[in-house]
Amino acid sequence: MSALGWRTGFRANLPVAASVAAYGSVLGVLAAQKGLGWADVLLMDLMVFAGSSQFVMVDMWASPLPTAAMAAAVGVINARYVLITATLRPLFEGRRILEKLFFVHFVADENWAVTMAARRQGGADLGHLWGGGVCLLGAWCLGTVAGVGFGAAVPDPEAWGLDFAFTAVFTALAVSLWRGSRRDGLPWLAAVAVACLGERLLPGTWYVLAGGLAGAVTAACLPGEEEEGAGE
Amino acid sequence: MIDRTVLGTIAAAAAVTYALRAGGLLLASRLPRRGPVRRAMEALPGAILASLVAPSALKSGPAGLAAVTLTAWLTLRTRNVFVAMAAGMAVVVVARRFGG
Known part of the structure:
Protein backbone atom coordinates (compact mmCIF):
# COMPACT_ATOMS: atom_id res chain seq x y z
CA MET A 1 0.00 0.00 0.00
CA TRP A 178 -15.99 -3.15 -20.48
CA ARG A 179 -14.03 -6.21 -21.66
CA GLY A 180 -15.59 -6.49 -25.11
CA SER A 181 -18.88 -7.92 -26.30
CA ARG A 182 -17.68 -11.52 -26.35
CA ARG A 183 -17.02 -11.60 -22.60
CA ASP A 184 -19.32 -8.85 -21.32
CA GLY A 185 -22.13 -8.61 -23.89
CA LEU A 186 -24.52 -11.20 -22.51
CA PRO A 187 -23.67 -10.68 -18.81
CA TRP A 188 -24.27 -6.92 -19.05
CA LEU A 189 -27.46 -7.41 -21.02
CA ALA A 190 -28.74 -9.74 -18.30
CA ALA A 191 -27.64 -7.28 -15.59
CA VAL A 192 -29.38 -4.31 -17.24
CA ALA A 193 -32.60 -6.25 -17.90
CA VAL A 194 -32.84 -7.67 -14.37
CA ALA A 195 -31.83 -4.35 -12.72
CA CYS A 196 -34.46 -2.34 -14.64
CA LEU A 197 -37.13 -4.92 -13.83
CA GLY A 198 -35.96 -5.18 -10.21
CA GLU A 199 -36.01 -1.43 -9.74
CA ARG A 200 -39.79 -1.59 -10.26
CA LEU A 201 -40.45 -4.70 -8.21
CA LEU A 202 -37.90 -4.90 -5.37
CA PRO A 203 -37.49 -2.73 -2.24
CA GLY A 204 -34.49 -0.44 -1.62
CA THR A 205 -31.51 -1.05 -3.88
CA TRP A 206 -32.00 -4.80 -4.16
CA TYR A 207 -32.17 -4.22 -7.92
CA VAL A 208 -28.38 -3.63 -7.88
CA LEU A 209 -27.89 -6.93 -6.12
CA ALA A 210 -30.26 -8.75 -8.49
CA GLY A 211 -28.72 -7.20 -11.62
CA GLY A 212 -25.16 -7.86 -10.48
CA LEU A 213 -25.95 -11.48 -9.66
CA ALA A 214 -27.75 -11.97 -12.99
CA GLY A 215 -24.68 -10.69 -14.82
CA ALA A 216 -22.30 -12.84 -12.79
CA VAL A 217 -24.38 -16.00 -13.22
CA THR A 218 -24.61 -15.37 -16.97
CA ALA A 219 -20.82 -15.04 -17.14
CA ALA A 220 -20.42 -18.27 -15.18
CA CYS A 221 -22.60 -20.08 -17.75
CA LEU A 222 -20.57 -18.83 -20.72
CA PRO A 223 -17.76 -21.10 -21.86
CA GLY A 224 -14.42 -20.13 -20.34
CA GLU A 225 -11.22 -20.13 -22.35
CA GLU A 226 -8.22 -19.61 -20.07
CA GLU A 227 -8.82 -22.33 -17.56
CA GLU A 228 -10.05 -25.10 -19.81
CA GLY A 229 -8.43 -28.46 -19.25
CA ALA A 230 -7.49 -27.44 -15.72
CA GLY A 231 -9.56 -30.23 -14.28
CA GLU A 232 -12.79 -28.32 -13.88
CA MET B 1 -24.19 15.62 24.26
CA ILE B 2 -25.43 12.66 22.27
CA ASP B 3 -28.54 11.00 23.64
CA ARG B 4 -28.20 7.29 24.55
CA THR B 5 -31.11 6.13 22.38
CA VAL B 6 -29.80 8.20 19.48
CA LEU B 7 -26.41 6.55 19.91
CA GLY B 8 -28.05 3.11 20.07
CA THR B 9 -30.05 3.73 16.90
CA ILE B 10 -27.04 4.98 14.96
CA ALA B 11 -24.97 2.06 16.26
CA ALA B 12 -27.60 -0.46 15.12
CA ALA B 13 -27.71 1.01 11.61
CA ALA B 14 -23.91 1.12 11.54
CA ALA B 15 -23.63 -2.51 12.68
CA VAL B 16 -25.96 -3.69 9.91
CA THR B 17 -24.06 -1.72 7.26
CA TYR B 18 -20.66 -2.84 8.51
CA ALA B 19 -21.77 -6.48 8.61
CA LEU B 20 -22.78 -6.23 4.94
CA ARG B 21 -19.47 -4.61 3.96
CA ALA B 22 -17.30 -7.04 5.92
CA GLY B 23 -19.51 -10.03 5.07
CA GLY B 24 -19.05 -9.64 1.31
CA LEU B 25 -15.28 -9.40 1.58
CA LEU B 26 -14.89 -12.29 4.01
CA LEU B 27 -17.31 -14.59 2.16
CA ALA B 28 -15.61 -13.89 -1.16
CA SER B 29 -12.25 -15.10 0.16
CA ARG B 30 -13.84 -18.53 0.69
CA LEU B 31 -15.07 -18.85 -2.89
CA PRO B 32 -13.26 -21.08 -5.41
CA ARG B 33 -10.66 -19.32 -7.53
CA ARG B 34 -11.28 -21.05 -10.83
CA GLY B 35 -13.94 -22.26 -13.22
CA PRO B 36 -17.42 -20.75 -13.33
CA VAL B 37 -17.06 -18.92 -9.99
CA ARG B 38 -13.96 -17.15 -11.24
CA ARG B 39 -15.76 -16.08 -14.43
CA ALA B 40 -18.69 -14.85 -12.33
CA MET B 41 -16.42 -12.85 -10.00
CA GLU B 42 -14.56 -11.27 -12.91
CA ALA B 43 -17.81 -10.18 -14.57
CA LEU B 44 -19.32 -8.90 -11.31
CA PRO B 45 -17.87 -5.34 -11.10
CA GLY B 46 -19.09 -4.42 -14.59
CA ALA B 47 -22.46 -6.08 -13.97
CA ILE B 48 -22.92 -4.09 -10.73
CA LEU B 49 -22.06 -0.81 -12.49
CA ALA B 50 -24.44 -1.60 -15.35
CA SER B 51 -27.14 -2.34 -12.74
CA LEU B 52 -26.48 1.00 -11.01
CA VAL B 53 -26.60 2.98 -14.25
CA ALA B 54 -29.41 1.48 -16.33
CA PRO B 55 -32.42 2.07 -14.03
CA SER B 56 -31.45 5.65 -13.13
CA ALA B 57 -30.79 6.51 -16.78
CA LEU B 58 -34.16 5.03 -17.70
CA LYS B 59 -35.88 7.04 -14.96
CA SER B 60 -34.40 10.30 -16.30
CA GLY B 61 -36.21 9.71 -19.62
CA PRO B 62 -34.83 10.50 -23.10
CA ALA B 63 -32.49 13.17 -21.68
CA GLY B 64 -31.07 10.64 -19.22
CA LEU B 65 -30.45 8.09 -21.96
CA ALA B 66 -28.88 10.77 -24.18
CA ALA B 67 -26.67 11.94 -21.30
CA VAL B 68 -25.53 8.39 -20.52
CA THR B 69 -24.74 7.79 -24.19
CA LEU B 70 -22.76 11.03 -24.43
CA THR B 71 -20.88 10.25 -21.21
CA ALA B 72 -19.96 6.78 -22.47
CA TRP B 73 -18.86 8.09 -25.86
CA LEU B 74 -16.74 10.88 -24.33
CA THR B 75 -15.12 8.41 -21.95
CA LEU B 76 -14.05 6.31 -24.93
CA ARG B 77 -12.83 9.34 -26.90
CA THR B 78 -11.11 11.37 -24.18
CA ARG B 79 -10.45 8.82 -21.41
CA ASN B 80 -11.27 11.72 -19.09
CA VAL B 81 -13.92 10.75 -16.55
CA PHE B 82 -14.35 14.34 -15.33
CA VAL B 83 -15.02 15.76 -18.82
CA ALA B 84 -17.41 12.92 -19.60
CA MET B 85 -19.25 13.40 -16.30
CA ALA B 86 -19.57 17.19 -16.73
CA ALA B 87 -20.92 16.81 -20.27
CA GLY B 88 -23.53 14.26 -19.15
CA MET B 89 -24.64 16.51 -16.29
CA ALA B 90 -24.89 19.49 -18.67
CA VAL B 91 -27.28 17.55 -20.93
CA VAL B 92 -29.50 16.72 -17.95
CA VAL B 93 -29.47 20.30 -16.62
CA VAL B 94 -30.36 21.79 -20.03
CA ALA B 95 -33.14 19.24 -20.53
CA ARG B 96 -34.60 19.95 -17.07
CA ARG B 97 -34.50 23.72 -17.53
CA PHE B 98 -35.82 23.95 -21.05
CA GLY B 99 -37.49 20.60 -21.63
CA GLY B 100 -41.01 19.84 -20.52
Whole structure:
Protein backbone atom coordinates (compact mmCIF):
# COMPACT_ATOMS: atom_id res chain seq x y z
CA MET A 1 0.00 0.00 0.00
CA SER A 2 1.64 3.24 -1.15
CA ALA A 3 1.31 6.91 -0.25
CA LEU A 4 1.25 7.66 -3.96
CA GLY A 5 -1.69 5.28 -4.39
CA TRP A 6 -3.50 6.99 -1.51
CA ARG A 7 -3.05 10.44 -3.05
CA THR A 8 -4.05 9.23 -6.52
CA GLY A 9 -7.18 7.65 -5.10
CA PHE A 10 -8.01 10.77 -3.11
CA ARG A 11 -7.62 13.00 -6.17
CA ALA A 12 -9.54 10.67 -8.49
CA ASN A 13 -12.57 10.93 -6.20
CA LEU A 14 -12.57 14.73 -5.89
CA PRO A 15 -14.99 15.45 -8.80
CA VAL A 16 -17.67 13.16 -7.41
CA ALA A 17 -16.88 14.30 -3.85
CA ALA A 18 -18.21 17.76 -4.77
CA SER A 19 -21.59 16.22 -5.51
CA VAL A 20 -21.33 14.11 -2.35
CA ALA A 21 -20.79 17.27 -0.27
CA ALA A 22 -23.74 19.05 -1.91
CA TYR A 23 -26.01 16.11 -1.08
CA GLY A 24 -24.54 16.04 2.39
CA SER A 25 -25.66 19.62 2.98
CA VAL A 26 -29.19 18.66 1.91
CA LEU A 27 -29.14 15.79 4.40
CA GLY A 28 -27.85 18.18 7.07
CA VAL A 29 -30.82 20.49 6.54
CA LEU A 30 -33.30 17.62 6.77
CA ALA A 31 -31.56 16.32 9.90
CA ALA A 32 -31.68 19.75 11.56
CA GLN A 33 -35.43 19.93 10.84
CA LYS A 34 -35.81 16.60 12.72
CA GLY A 35 -33.92 18.00 15.69
CA LEU A 36 -30.58 16.26 15.15
CA GLY A 37 -27.47 18.21 16.13
CA TRP A 38 -24.21 18.34 14.22
CA ALA A 39 -22.60 15.82 16.58
CA ASP A 40 -25.40 13.28 15.93
CA VAL A 41 -25.03 13.75 12.19
CA LEU A 42 -21.23 13.52 12.29
CA LEU A 43 -21.41 10.32 14.33
CA MET A 44 -23.87 8.86 11.82
CA ASP A 45 -21.59 9.86 8.91
CA LEU A 46 -18.54 8.23 10.47
CA MET A 47 -20.28 5.06 11.65
CA VAL A 48 -22.78 4.34 8.85
CA PHE A 49 -21.07 6.11 5.89
CA ALA A 50 -23.72 5.17 3.33
CA GLY A 51 -25.53 8.14 1.84
CA SER A 52 -28.88 6.91 0.61
CA SER A 53 -29.47 4.86 3.75
CA GLN A 54 -28.76 7.92 5.91
CA PHE A 55 -31.42 9.87 4.01
CA VAL A 56 -33.88 7.10 4.89
CA MET A 57 -32.78 7.14 8.54
CA VAL A 58 -33.36 10.89 8.82
CA ASP A 59 -36.68 10.51 7.03
CA MET A 60 -37.78 7.86 9.57
CA TRP A 61 -36.46 9.88 12.54
CA ALA A 62 -39.30 10.25 15.06
CA SER A 63 -39.95 10.08 18.78
CA PRO A 64 -39.74 7.37 20.05
CA LEU A 65 -36.94 6.28 17.73
CA PRO A 66 -37.93 3.24 15.58
CA THR A 67 -34.51 1.65 16.05
CA ALA A 68 -35.31 -1.84 14.72
CA ALA A 69 -37.35 -0.65 11.73
CA MET A 70 -34.61 1.80 10.86
CA ALA A 71 -31.89 -0.85 11.04
CA ALA A 72 -33.99 -3.10 8.79
CA ALA A 73 -34.53 -0.33 6.23
CA VAL A 74 -30.81 0.45 6.25
CA GLY A 75 -30.08 -3.25 5.67
CA VAL A 76 -32.37 -3.34 2.63
CA ILE A 77 -30.71 -0.29 1.09
CA ASN A 78 -27.15 -1.35 1.84
CA ALA A 79 -27.54 -5.01 0.85
CA ARG A 80 -25.63 -4.27 -2.37
CA TYR A 81 -22.43 -3.87 -0.33
CA VAL A 82 -22.21 -7.65 0.02
CA LEU A 83 -21.56 -7.91 -3.73
CA ILE A 84 -19.49 -4.74 -3.95
CA THR A 85 -16.97 -5.76 -1.30
CA ALA A 86 -16.95 -9.33 -2.65
CA THR A 87 -15.39 -7.99 -5.87
CA LEU A 88 -12.54 -6.49 -3.84
CA ARG A 89 -11.03 -9.88 -3.03
CA PRO A 90 -7.98 -9.40 -5.32
CA LEU A 91 -7.27 -6.00 -3.77
CA PHE A 92 -7.21 -7.48 -0.27
CA GLU A 93 -5.24 -10.59 -1.24
CA GLY A 94 -2.67 -11.42 1.43
CA ARG A 95 -3.92 -8.82 3.90
CA ARG A 96 -4.36 -9.65 7.55
CA ILE A 97 -7.89 -10.04 8.89
CA LEU A 98 -7.63 -6.86 10.99
CA GLU A 99 -6.60 -4.87 7.94
CA LYS A 100 -9.56 -6.27 6.02
CA LEU A 101 -11.93 -5.40 8.87
CA PHE A 102 -10.58 -1.84 9.07
CA PHE A 103 -10.31 -0.84 5.42
CA VAL A 104 -13.59 -2.41 4.32
CA HIS A 105 -15.45 0.30 6.25
CA PHE A 106 -14.13 2.88 3.74
CA VAL A 107 -15.81 1.21 0.76
CA ALA A 108 -18.51 3.38 -0.83
CA ASP A 109 -20.05 2.93 -4.29
CA GLU A 110 -18.02 5.77 -5.79
CA ASN A 111 -14.50 4.98 -4.60
CA TRP A 112 -15.10 1.27 -5.22
CA ALA A 113 -15.98 2.02 -8.87
CA VAL A 114 -13.07 4.47 -9.29
CA THR A 115 -10.59 1.95 -7.89
CA MET A 116 -11.93 -0.98 -9.94
CA ALA A 117 -11.60 1.09 -13.13
CA ALA A 118 -8.09 2.26 -12.18
CA ARG A 119 -7.09 -1.36 -11.53
CA ARG A 120 -8.24 -2.38 -15.00
CA GLN A 121 -6.13 0.39 -16.52
CA GLY A 122 -2.88 -0.61 -14.99
CA GLY A 123 -3.08 -0.78 -11.28
CA ALA A 124 -4.49 0.58 -8.09
CA ASP A 125 -3.73 -0.81 -4.69
CA LEU A 126 -5.58 -0.83 -1.38
CA GLY A 127 -4.19 2.68 -0.72
CA HIS A 128 -6.07 3.95 -3.78
CA LEU A 129 -9.34 2.62 -2.37
CA TRP A 130 -8.58 4.03 1.07
CA GLY A 131 -7.56 7.47 -0.22
CA GLY A 132 -10.79 7.62 -2.20
CA GLY A 133 -12.79 6.54 0.84
CA VAL A 134 -11.22 9.23 3.04
CA CYS A 135 -11.92 11.82 0.32
CA LEU A 136 -15.60 10.84 0.13
CA LEU A 137 -16.02 10.49 3.90
CA GLY A 138 -14.43 13.93 4.39
CA ALA A 139 -16.70 15.54 1.79
CA TRP A 140 -19.73 13.78 3.28
CA CYS A 141 -18.94 14.93 6.84
CA LEU A 142 -18.17 18.51 5.75
CA GLY A 143 -21.33 18.69 3.68
CA THR A 144 -23.69 17.29 6.32
CA VAL A 145 -22.27 19.29 9.24
CA ALA A 146 -22.33 22.48 7.14
CA GLY A 147 -25.92 21.69 6.21
CA VAL A 148 -26.91 21.42 9.87
CA GLY A 149 -25.21 24.73 10.69
CA PHE A 150 -25.71 26.90 7.62
CA GLY A 151 -28.40 25.27 5.47
CA ALA A 152 -28.03 23.62 2.08
CA ALA A 153 -25.12 24.69 -0.13
CA VAL A 154 -27.29 23.90 -3.15
CA PRO A 155 -30.96 23.95 -2.13
CA ASP A 156 -32.15 22.05 -5.20
CA PRO A 157 -29.36 19.67 -6.34
CA GLU A 158 -31.56 18.09 -9.04
CA ALA A 159 -31.85 21.44 -10.87
CA TRP A 160 -28.06 21.37 -11.28
CA GLY A 161 -27.97 17.75 -12.37
CA LEU A 162 -26.06 16.76 -9.23
CA ASP A 163 -28.13 13.59 -8.86
CA PHE A 164 -26.96 12.66 -12.33
CA ALA A 165 -23.30 13.13 -11.29
CA PHE A 166 -23.40 9.66 -9.72
CA THR A 167 -25.00 8.03 -12.76
CA ALA A 168 -22.49 9.81 -15.03
CA VAL A 169 -19.48 8.68 -13.01
CA PHE A 170 -20.74 5.10 -12.90
CA THR A 171 -21.32 5.25 -16.68
CA ALA A 172 -17.79 6.48 -17.38
CA LEU A 173 -16.30 3.83 -15.11
CA ALA A 174 -18.48 1.09 -16.62
CA VAL A 175 -17.01 1.97 -20.02
CA SER A 176 -13.54 1.52 -18.52
CA LEU A 177 -14.51 -1.90 -17.18
CA TRP A 178 -15.99 -3.15 -20.48
CA ARG A 179 -14.03 -6.21 -21.66
CA GLY A 180 -15.59 -6.49 -25.11
CA SER A 181 -18.88 -7.92 -26.30
CA ARG A 182 -17.68 -11.52 -26.35
CA ARG A 183 -17.02 -11.60 -22.60
CA ASP A 184 -19.32 -8.85 -21.32
CA GLY A 185 -22.13 -8.61 -23.89
CA LEU A 186 -24.52 -11.20 -22.51
CA PRO A 187 -23.67 -10.68 -18.81
CA TRP A 188 -24.27 -6.92 -19.05
CA LEU A 189 -27.46 -7.41 -21.02
CA ALA A 190 -28.74 -9.74 -18.30
CA ALA A 191 -27.64 -7.28 -15.59
CA VAL A 192 -29.38 -4.31 -17.24
CA ALA A 193 -32.60 -6.25 -17.90
CA VAL A 194 -32.84 -7.67 -14.37
CA ALA A 195 -31.83 -4.35 -12.72
CA CYS A 196 -34.46 -2.34 -14.64
CA LEU A 197 -37.13 -4.92 -13.83
CA GLY A 198 -35.96 -5.18 -10.21
CA GLU A 199 -36.01 -1.43 -9.74
CA ARG A 200 -39.79 -1.59 -10.26
CA LEU A 201 -40.45 -4.70 -8.21
CA LEU A 202 -37.90 -4.90 -5.37
CA PRO A 203 -37.49 -2.73 -2.24
CA GLY A 204 -34.49 -0.44 -1.62
CA THR A 205 -31.51 -1.05 -3.88
CA TRP A 206 -32.00 -4.80 -4.16
CA TYR A 207 -32.17 -4.22 -7.92
CA VAL A 208 -28.38 -3.63 -7.88
CA LEU A 209 -27.89 -6.93 -6.12
CA ALA A 210 -30.26 -8.75 -8.49
CA GLY A 211 -28.72 -7.20 -11.62
CA GLY A 212 -25.16 -7.86 -10.48
CA LEU A 213 -25.95 -11.48 -9.66
CA ALA A 214 -27.75 -11.97 -12.99
CA GLY A 215 -24.68 -10.69 -14.82
CA ALA A 216 -22.30 -12.84 -12.79
CA VAL A 217 -24.38 -16.00 -13.22
CA THR A 218 -24.61 -15.37 -16.97
CA ALA A 219 -20.82 -15.04 -17.14
CA ALA A 220 -20.42 -18.27 -15.18
CA CYS A 221 -22.60 -20.08 -17.75
CA LEU A 222 -20.57 -18.83 -20.72
CA PRO A 223 -17.76 -21.10 -21.86
CA GLY A 224 -14.42 -20.13 -20.34
CA GLU A 225 -11.22 -20.13 -22.35
CA GLU A 226 -8.22 -19.61 -20.07
CA GLU A 227 -8.82 -22.33 -17.56
CA GLU A 228 -10.05 -25.10 -19.81
CA GLY A 229 -8.43 -28.46 -19.25
CA ALA A 230 -7.49 -27.44 -15.72
CA GLY A 231 -9.56 -30.23 -14.28
CA GLU A 232 -12.79 -28.32 -13.88
CA MET B 1 -24.19 15.62 24.26
CA ILE B 2 -25.43 12.66 22.27
CA ASP B 3 -28.54 11.00 23.64
CA ARG B 4 -28.20 7.29 24.55
CA THR B 5 -31.11 6.13 22.38
CA VAL B 6 -29.80 8.20 19.48
CA LEU B 7 -26.41 6.55 19.91
CA GLY B 8 -28.05 3.11 20.07
CA THR B 9 -30.05 3.73 16.90
CA ILE B 10 -27.04 4.98 14.96
CA ALA B 11 -24.97 2.06 16.26
CA ALA B 12 -27.60 -0.46 15.12
CA ALA B 13 -27.71 1.01 11.61
CA ALA B 14 -23.91 1.12 11.54
CA ALA B 15 -23.63 -2.51 12.68
CA VAL B 16 -25.96 -3.69 9.91
CA THR B 17 -24.06 -1.72 7.26
CA TYR B 18 -20.66 -2.84 8.51
CA ALA B 19 -21.77 -6.48 8.61
CA LEU B 20 -22.78 -6.23 4.94
CA ARG B 21 -19.47 -4.61 3.96
CA ALA B 22 -17.30 -7.04 5.92
CA GLY B 23 -19.51 -10.03 5.07
CA GLY B 24 -19.05 -9.64 1.31
CA LEU B 25 -15.28 -9.40 1.58
CA LEU B 26 -14.89 -12.29 4.01
CA LEU B 27 -17.31 -14.59 2.16
CA ALA B 28 -15.61 -13.89 -1.16
CA SER B 29 -12.25 -15.10 0.16
CA ARG B 30 -13.84 -18.53 0.69
CA LEU B 31 -15.07 -18.85 -2.89
CA PRO B 32 -13.26 -21.08 -5.41
CA ARG B 33 -10.66 -19.32 -7.53
CA ARG B 34 -11.28 -21.05 -10.83
CA GLY B 35 -13.94 -22.26 -13.22
CA PRO B 36 -17.42 -20.75 -13.33
CA VAL B 37 -17.06 -18.92 -9.99
CA ARG B 38 -13.96 -17.15 -11.24
CA ARG B 39 -15.76 -16.08 -14.43
CA ALA B 40 -18.69 -14.85 -12.33
CA MET B 41 -16.42 -12.85 -10.00
CA GLU B 42 -14.56 -11.27 -12.91
CA ALA B 43 -17.81 -10.18 -14.57
CA LEU B 44 -19.32 -8.90 -11.31
CA PRO B 45 -17.87 -5.34 -11.10
CA GLY B 46 -19.09 -4.42 -14.59
CA ALA B 47 -22.46 -6.08 -13.97
CA ILE B 48 -22.92 -4.09 -10.73
CA LEU B 49 -22.06 -0.81 -12.49
CA ALA B 50 -24.44 -1.60 -15.35
CA SER B 51 -27.14 -2.34 -12.74
CA LEU B 52 -26.48 1.00 -11.01
CA VAL B 53 -26.60 2.98 -14.25
CA ALA B 54 -29.41 1.48 -16.33
CA PRO B 55 -32.42 2.07 -14.03
CA SER B 56 -31.45 5.65 -13.13
CA ALA B 57 -30.79 6.51 -16.78
CA LEU B 58 -34.16 5.03 -17.70
CA LYS B 59 -35.88 7.04 -14.96
CA SER B 60 -34.40 10.30 -16.30
CA GLY B 61 -36.21 9.71 -19.62
CA PRO B 62 -34.83 10.50 -23.10
CA ALA B 63 -32.49 13.17 -21.68
CA GLY B 64 -31.07 10.64 -19.22
CA LEU B 65 -30.45 8.09 -21.96
CA ALA B 66 -28.88 10.77 -24.18
CA ALA B 67 -26.67 11.94 -21.30
CA VAL B 68 -25.53 8.39 -20.52
CA THR B 69 -24.74 7.79 -24.19
CA LEU B 70 -22.76 11.03 -24.43
CA THR B 71 -20.88 10.25 -21.21
CA ALA B 72 -19.96 6.78 -22.47
CA TRP B 73 -18.86 8.09 -25.86
CA LEU B 74 -16.74 10.88 -24.33
CA THR B 75 -15.12 8.41 -21.95
CA LEU B 76 -14.05 6.31 -24.93
CA ARG B 77 -12.83 9.34 -26.90
CA THR B 78 -11.11 11.37 -24.18
CA ARG B 79 -10.45 8.82 -21.41
CA ASN B 80 -11.27 11.72 -19.09
CA VAL B 81 -13.92 10.75 -16.55
CA PHE B 82 -14.35 14.34 -15.33
CA VAL B 83 -15.02 15.76 -18.82
CA ALA B 84 -17.41 12.92 -19.60
CA MET B 85 -19.25 13.40 -16.30
CA ALA B 86 -19.57 17.19 -16.73
CA ALA B 87 -20.92 16.81 -20.27
CA GLY B 88 -23.53 14.26 -19.15
CA MET B 89 -24.64 16.51 -16.29
CA ALA B 90 -24.89 19.49 -18.67
CA VAL B 91 -27.28 17.55 -20.93
CA VAL B 92 -29.50 16.72 -17.95
CA VAL B 93 -29.47 20.30 -16.62
CA VAL B 94 -30.36 21.79 -20.03
CA ALA B 95 -33.14 19.24 -20.53
CA ARG B 96 -34.60 19.95 -17.07
CA ARG B 97 -34.50 23.72 -17.53
CA PHE B 98 -35.82 23.95 -21.05
CA GLY B 99 -37.49 20.60 -21.63
CA GLY B 100 -41.01 19.84 -20.52
